[in-house]
Amino acid sequence: MQNKVYIETYGCQMNVADSEVAAAILTDNGFTICKDITEADIIFLNTCSIRENAEKRIWGRFKSIRYLKKKKPDLLTGLIGCMAQRLKEKILETDQFIDIIAGPDSYRHLPSLIEEASSGHKAVNVILSREETYSDILPLRLDNNSVTAFVSIMRGCNNMCTYCVVPYVRGVERSRNPDSVLGEISDLSEKGYKEVTLLGQNVNSYKWTEGNNIINFAQLLERTALENPSMRFRFSTSHPKDISDDLLRAIARHDNICKHIHLPAQSGSNRILKLMNRGYTREAYMERISAIRSIIPDCSLSSDIITGFCTENDEDHQDTLALMEWAEFDFSYMFRYSERPGTKAIRKLKDDITEDIKTKRLNEIINLQNKLSVKSKRKDIGRVFEVLSEGFSKRSEDFLFGRTSQNKVVIFPKGNLKKGDFVKIRVKNCTSATLIGEII
Ligand code: 5AD
Ligand code: SF4
Numbered sequence: 001m002q003n004k005v006y007i008e009t010y011g012c013q014m015n016v017a018d019s020e021v022a023a024a025i026l027t028d029n030g031f032t033i034c035k036d037i038t039e040a041d042i043i044f045l046n047t048c049s050i051r052e053n054a055e056k057r058i059w060g061r062f063k064s065i066r067y068l069k070k071k072k073p074d075l076l077t078g079l080i081g082c083m084a085q086r087l088k089e090k091i092l093e094t095d096q097f098i099d100i101i102a103g104p105d106s107y108r109h110l111p112s113l114i115e116e117a118s119s120g121h122k123a124v125n126v127i128l129s130r131e132e133t134y135s136d137i138l139p140l141r142l143d144n145n146s147v148t149a150f151v152s153i154m155r156g157c158n159n160m161c162t163y164c165v166v167p168y169v170r171g172v173e174r175s176r177n178p179d180s181v182l183g184e185i186s187d188l189s190e191k192g193y194k195e196v197t198l199l200g201q202n203v204n205s206y207k208w209t210e211g212n213n214i215i216n217f218a219q220l221l222e223r224t225a226l227e228n229p230s231m232r233f234r235f236s237t238s239h240p241k242d243i244s245d246d247l248l249r250a251i252a253r254h255d256n257i258c259k260h261i262h263l264p265a266q267s268g269s270n271r272i273l274k275l276m277n278r279g280y281t282r283e284a285y286m287e288r289i290s291a292i293r294s295i296i297p298d299c300s301l302s303s304d305i306i307t308g309f310c311t312e313n314d315e316d317h318q319d320t321l322a323l324m325e326w327a328e329f330d331f332s333y334m335f336r337y338s339e340r341p342g343t344k345a346i347r348k349l350k351d352d353i354t355e356d357i358k359t360k361r362l363n364e365i366i367n368l369q370n371k372l373s374v375k376s377k378r379k380d381i382g383r384v385f386e387v388l389s390e391g392f393s394k395r396s397e398d399f400l401f402g403r404t405s406q407n408k409v410v411i412f413p414k415g416n417l418k419k420g421d422f423v424k425i426r427v428k429n430c431t432s433a434t435l436i437g438e439i440i
Helices: 015-029 052-071 083-093 105-117 166-169 178-189 217-227 245-253 270-275 281-297 314-327 344-348 355-378
Strands: 002-010 042-047 076-081 100-102 123-125 148-151 194-201 207-210 213-216 232-236 261-262 300-307 331-336 384-392 399-404 407-414 420-430 433-440
Touching: 002 015, 002 105, 015 042, 015 076, 015 105, 015 148, 015 194, 015 331, 042 052, 042 083, 076 083, 076 105, 083 100, 083 166, 105 123, 148 178, 178 194, 178 217, 178 433, 194 217, 213 217, 217 232, 217 245, 245 281, 270 281, 270 314, 281 314, 300 314, 300 355, 314 355, 331 355, 355 420, 399 420, 407 420
Parallel strands: 002 042, 042 076, 076 100, 100 123, 148 194, 194 232, 261 300, 300 331, 407 433
Antiparallel strands: 207 213, 384 399, 384 420, 399 407, 420 433
16 A cells, blocks of 8 residues: 655645645545655645746646656655646646646545545546535644644635635635634644644634624634633734724733734735725725734734736835835735736736836835844844744754744744743844844
């Protein structure tokens, strides 16, 4: 029986969580997960479709997998996740060596798909579901850091931002039963995990109805924090149009809810925000940031920015830079716009900004963010933070690294500490990427 499976994950935190669901389903069905690709009988790539670059990387990876398959003809190869969902036909036509294709709602079928592929057939399942949340699956943690974990609280997205492929590859939004979320977290707590990030494309629209009772995200997060006082909690991603004062107050009330909000602005121009169908204006976004600053004074903020969206002119671009400067983002993920098949933008708008201009604007945005990130780190020098130690620093085993509640990485001398300890650290200095601190 071919039963050693290797899973390689690309893309977002959600994909990391999905690979862990797939791994659990496979191990429950007699397969084992291996860490060395050369030992594998079956290789799965869990893929990402969100930007063109993400897909390009995976096409590149196909080539080396093809080489492995030549050396080991019995090897089965599979694509799972968003790109599999999107490109089923193209992959089957052009890359004969892929045996299995499973979309994000098809992981329960992996054992039967493997069986089908073992008998020499291509095995495909890309049916999207309106209900699947994998509630009953206890994910198998693959990263082994044993301190931090992701827990998915919902799947899919209903927002239909015009540039985004997610609603098409991950399907409609559905929330997961809060009891199963809490059950998964209490299992992590028993196993010694200290930090959990609750995941959804738009966690602010989490909603679970039971009789007359509706649980929203603020309530779920608060219950999670109260029931697990020895752990701390993060969440991602918040949508500016839905982030409520109730949620901000819940974050402020609990020391074990981290003081960091990822609130993607995407653009600072009202005209572009409208074309993107983001559902908020620049002013509304700024109002939400002012609310965050007043309700949670020590909260850090991060953003996603897309540059060069259809028709973006220099004034729009300047609006984005000005918004970033005003918001003083602690960090940002910044992207050049790329057209995604099936989206409203590709159907109705023209991708009319040249690559040169996109690159020039992206560089300006990156330079500004670098400046803001340095400013944000310098501000921390002399301050004391509670840090969760996540392991040895990359450079030396005499140092540990961890994160502040604000999600900034800190390096500090090991002392008598170990991975998983919470420790008070005074920041002494910083580099462009990290804070440097000492134990107090
Ligand atoms: N082009 C560029 N960036 C995109 N994103 C999503 N779709 C696209 C696209 N077509 C970015 C958004 C989103 C992040 C996860 O990826 O900024 O918040
Ligand atoms: Fe895509 Fe918008 Fe949904 Fe985020 S909120 S996943 S950008 S459609």
